[in-house]
Amino acid sequence: MTDSKTEYKAKKTADSKAACETEPKKSASKSDSRATSSKTAKLPSKENFSEWYHELLMMAEIVDNRYPVKGMCVWFPFGFAIKKNVYGIIRELLDPDHQETQFPLMIPENEFMKEAQHIKGFEDEVYWVTHGGQSPLEVKLALRPTSETAIYPMFKLWIRSHADLPLRIYQIVNTFRYETKHTRPLIRLREITSFKEAHTVHATWEEAAEQVEVAIQRYSEFYRRLAIPFLVSRRPSWDKFPGADYTIAIDVIMPDGKTLQVGTAHHLGSTFAKTYEITYEAEDGEQKLVSQTCYGISERCIAALISVHGDDKGLKLPWCVAPTQVVIVPILLGDKEKVLEVSRNIESLLAAAHIRVKLDTSDERPGAKFYKWEMLGVPIRLEVGPRDIEKGVVTLVRRDGVKKAVPMEGLKDAILKEADELQTALYARASQFSEEKVKGVVSIEEARAQTEVGVALVPWCGEVDCGHQLETQVEANMLGEPQYQSFTDAACAVCGKLTGKRTYMARQY
């Protein structure tokens, strides 16, 4: 599973502009190395989103895109630390009623080829292992693009009776897709390093439908914690996951107005159950086919996190995922020993309260330190100088620019309060941007104009023909019907029939 088919049809026009495009680079020169050079480089303005994004990934040490295979990146330690915190939230949200597991990466060709609809969706994107050492393998092995065909033959063995249901598992694994389109770090990869895919099995179609709803609620909570606003829509029938009855997707509006699909949940009905013969003995003794769902999130959530919040100075990390939540910069004037002592005391105080704190005692000047920690998105900076100490305060600077003197007394609580307010401010700012980027339109012309800058909400009667015409004429993708909203009647932008339905349309990553 899990990105719905949509992902594979991002428009060529949009993609060909990509500044983030990668090609195999055999030997990057030492001079453009890691943080060292970045200290002197300047981050492009976020106005030039594509360049900004690409540069920021290097300068903030998220991923290194110089690995010599196109579409495969190295996680820098700092990027990895963010990822660990972000996926920690996913685990926290799933663990109460899901069990974490791990399935093999390789899928034998015969198992992989069993589900016809599904394989049609993936066959052009599968990496094949054909040799072990010098010898050709008897059975070719696919690297999972998603794990239905690895997991479901085991579900057949694991599930015997209604007592085994519902079954809810997930795994966080690397998956592979031979993308022929432009690749882009964290967004369109050939190795997705951190694919969280959940797979659930239920006695009835209705219970599976409820589970899809639960999945979307969990994902919504996940993105709320990251202070990222999102759209929820039901993908049109021609864009659902290969083999699914339907697909609900979560999209984030990126700074350039294009949308990024950052989560999907699929109702699989009994399609795979039939193919892989997954049945259970019902309470009445009858053998019945199970109903299934799957839902997933990839490191695109990190791409969204970086893109939605960051600014011209670098990352802006929400408190909950920041590897360093508070940095202390001592201003070494006057009685330096005293300044250091107070700084160390604050460090101990905050560490004891389980705040991820760093005291920066490096040789850099304070200005260089501010620059560095802003680039890394640290939510709160404390400046401790002799004057602050005299007044019994520290200078607190939030990553959103808010600056104030805070009394030493009650410092910890003051910091936690500022962290809360920063989170609220982050979310408010992002929501305002996101809301401004969505606009209701009535005609194809308006939709075309709106999708140049953001997301159009278009009246659509729901007919497949009208949908295809919309995509062709607007030259944008249909994200699908907004969920949890109702609308007054309006004329379908194609056929003119009155309808209460709408669809989001956008250019997609």
Added chain:
Amino acid sequence: MTDSKTEYKAKKTADSKAACETEPKKSASKSDSRATSSKTAKLPSKENFSEWYHELLMMAEIVDNRYPVKGMCVWFPFGFAIKKNVYGIIRELLDPDHQETQFPLMIPENEFMKEAQHIKGFEDEVYWVTHGGQSPLEVKLALRPTSETAIYPMFKLWIRSHADLPLRIYQIVNTFRYETKHTRPLIRLREITSFKEAHTVHATWEEAAEQVEVAIQRYSEFYRRLAIPFLVSRRPSWDKFPGADYTIAIDVIMPDGKTLQVGTAHHLGSTFAKTYEITYEAEDGEQKLVSQTCYGISERCIAALISVHGDDKGLKLPWCVAPTQVVIVPILLGDKEKVLEVSRNIESLLAAAHIRVKLDTSDERPGAKFYKWEMLGVPIRLEVGPRDIEKGVVTLVRRDGVKKAVPMEGLKDAILKEADELQTALYARASQFSEEKVKGVVSIEEARAQTEVGVALVPWCGEVDCGHQLETQVEANMLGEPQYQSFTDAACAVCGKLTGKRTYMARQY
């Protein structure tokens, strides 16, 4: 990195007996399914180690070996939970001065082929990806058997001056080896799902040598926490890691007297630095080659954990890694509501103290519950019955059989004390076994007899010729010179020359 070459030459004689051997199994029948059937099955005696091991992995729900590719297993949720705790300890031990990262799985053929010695060690075992979709790839991609050739081209970019050193990173990833020998779950796999490989870079050979020592100390602490005794030896020159200056290895003696290599640390000197041109500017401005180390641990540590401690009733998990540390079994006689209430109170009390506790209120009879939780290795069971309540006690049963009535008052502290004692007892029992399995011998005949049942400590002058003769004539592997020990002079078992050196010899997994 990291298993030294040794691993690839386990003796055919030993392996061919393997009851755990796997073959591609296209369709396992539903009747031998998961826990459900296991409840009625009986675990073979540990005397028949190979069968016991194989069965226990299924019955205790560690890994499912029925995945339809030889040498690749599925982690059951329970097994995964153990693994997560075990690798949590590794992270805890490394994180103070190592940074976690993640590198791509695929290595382009040209990079992979650069280091001649290294590739010679791995070329027969590498899986090759040759196709993306229907198209042949321009450059074949190797699935990492170990990540030197993926990581070191990036180190070349990351390291510029002495200020960048030392660099210490690690990753926990899946790696692949096309094993042509018998596979065995967690021990000899084609997909190693959880390879922790650390890679460090230093300014001098001596610093790298110190780091090898640090690595062995950390691994020693890791195995001590798991209450697993081990041998540390310096592998003979013909058995070091391909490309290394030398290899220090950690071996565990398994119940059948064979040894399992469960950790290795390699001094790589400047071999890879030369190949991948990893240099740094020294303080005097000169460009110098770096010195490197790498060291690794795989899920073999879980195989050792299971094998060393388990008994005829199932797993015996050390407190620190048990997914459930305490299980409460209510004995529902007399005033059932009262029994349940007291049980729930104990559950809350222990959970509040961050003890991983489960209250088993399932419909099974107490005997069935005891059986189940013993199989899963839960360290401490509490039985709560009406008589216990009357007396103000609970019945505490440790997984090693120790049983006592414990006053309700101070229960938490009593449990923690029992957990400590259980750990000590586990380690003492394992150490006694391990010590009894190692025996000093003087002749080849004695060595041959001893390696049938355990590990022989053999006088060896250190000459390569004598070493090869030892292996051939004893029909066992040389683990190498014991570290941190000194010996009186004795005659080399081959040439008779007086020597203070010894070597461990054993049949190896």
